[in-house]
Amino acid sequence: MMNVHFANPELFYFLLLIPLLILIYIFRIKNIKPSFIVSSTAAFAKTKPSFKQRFRHLWFILRILSLALLIIALARPQSVSQKQTVTTEGIDIVLALDVSTSMLAEDLKPNRIDAAKKTAVDFIAKRQNDRIGLVVFSGESFTQCPITIDHDVLNNLFENVKSGMIEDGTAIGNGLATSVSRLKDSKAKSKIIILLTDGVNNMGSIAPLTAADIAKSFGIRVYTIGVGTMGKAPYPLKTPFGVQYRNVDVEIDEVLMGKISDLTDGKYYRATNNKTLEKIYNDIDHLEKTKTEVASFKKHKEEFFPLVLAGLIFFILELLLRYVFIKTIP
Numbered sequence: 001m002m003n004v005h006f007a008n009p010e011l012f013y014f015l016l017l018i019p020l021l022i023l024i025y026i027f028r029i030k031n032i033k034p035s036f037i038v039s040s041t042a043a044f045a046k047t048k049p050s051f052k053q054r055f056r057h058l059w060f061i062l063r064i065l066s067l068a069l070l071i072i073a074l075a076r077p078q079s080v081s082q083k084q085t086v087t088t089e090g091i092d093i094v095l096a097l098d099v100s101t102s103m104l105a106e107d108l109k110p111n112r113i114d115a116a117k118k119t120a121v122d123f124i125a126k127r128q129n130d131r132i133g134l135v136v137f138s139g140e141s142f143t144q145c146p147i148t149i150d151h152d153v154l155n156n157l158f159e160n161v162k163s164g165m166i167e168d169g170t171a172i173g174n175g176l177a178t179s180v181s182r183l184k185d186s187k188a189k190s191k192i193i194i195l196l197t198d199g200v201n202n203m204g205s206i207a208p209l210t211a212a213d214i215a216k217s218f219g220i221r222v223y224t225i226g227v228g229t230m231g232k233a234p235y236p237l238k239t240p241f242g243v244q245y246r247n248v249d250v251e252i253d254e255v256l257m258g259k260i261s262d263l264t265d266g267k268y269y270r271a272t273n274n275k276t277l278e279k280i281y282n283d284i285d286h287l288e289k290t291k292t293e294v295a296s297f298k299k300h301k302e303e304f305f306p307l308v309l310a311g312l313i314f315f316i317l318e319l320l321l322r323y324v325f326i327k328t329i330p
Helices: 009-030 058-074 112-125 151-159 172-183 208-217 254-263 274-287 305-325
Strands: 002-006 077-089 091-098 131-137 141-148 190-197 220-227 232-239 242-249 267-271 291-302
Touching: 002 009, 009 058, 058 305, 091 112, 091 141, 091 172, 112 151, 112 220, 112 274, 131 151, 131 172, 141 151, 141 172, 172 190, 172 208, 172 220, 208 220, 208 254, 220 254, 220 274, 254 267, 267 274
Parallel strands: 091 131, 091 190, 190 220, 220 267
Antiparallel strands: 002 077, 077 291, 131 141, 232 242
16 A cells, blocks of 8 residues: 655745745836837738747746745655555354255345344355355255455355255254364364254264364364244245245254353353344354454655656756746846
C-alpha cells in the first residue's frame, strides 16, 4: 500500500503569498500609464495582436507556477510504502450435519435442515481465515466437501444438501468418525467439529463414544448441537390428499451429546428455535477465534526532485520570455 505525505506541511502557509502577488500584479497593470495618447484607435482596428501582446502575462503565470512548485518541494513530499504481513493461526473446522428425514420437522423455520444450513452459511462467512469442510450423515455418512479455504465452493455444495439425500436413519458415530477422518492429518493449531443432529443414534457401524475417543486422540474438539423444540414438533407428511401435519415426539439423546463434547473438551448446546441456533453458532464463533499476528513496515522515499525540476524549468522560461522574447526591461 502506498500513499504520500509531507515532512514539512507547515511550509504550505507560504502559498498564501501567491494570491497577494496576483493582486499586486493586477493593481500594477491597472495603473500603468500609456506611453503616448492618440485621438482614435480606428487605424489599428485591423491590426493583429503581436506576440508580445498575446503573451504579455505568460511570464507572470510561469513565475507563479515556479513559486508554487518550489514551495511544495520545500514541504518535502514523501511516498510511503506500507506493507502488512498477516500470519494466522488457522483453525480447521468440519460441520457434520444430520440430513435424516426428521430434519424436515418445522419447529424451526422453515424447517430444521434449512434453518441449520442458513445458520451454518452465516457462520462460514465470519471465518474467512479458516479451512472448513462439510460432512452429512443420516443412516450412513459421507464427505460433501473436504476442508477448504474456498468458501464459495463450500457454500455452493451446501445448497445441494437436502433431507433424505442418503439412507435414512441416525448414525451419529459414523458422522463423527467421517468428520474425524477429514481432520486427523491436519496441521492446524486448532481442529474442531460442529455436529448437529435432531435424533438418537440408531444406525451405523461405529459407536458415537468410540468416535469421540478417536477425535480426542487427534486433539479434535467436538461441539454438539441438538436441534428441536421441547415436547412435540409439527412434521409434514405427504398423503394422497396433499401435505398434512402430525405432531411427533422430539427425541434427542442429550446425555450422549454431552458425553461426546465433555470427552473432547467441547460443549453441548440445545437449539429449540432459529434464534437459539444462531446464538449457539455465535457462541462457538467467539470461543474459537482465529489468532492473527500483523507485522508491518513503512518505507519513505523523497519525491521533491520532480517538483524542483519543474519549478526551475518554469523559472528559466519566465526569464527567456521577459528578457529575450518579450524583452521586458527592469
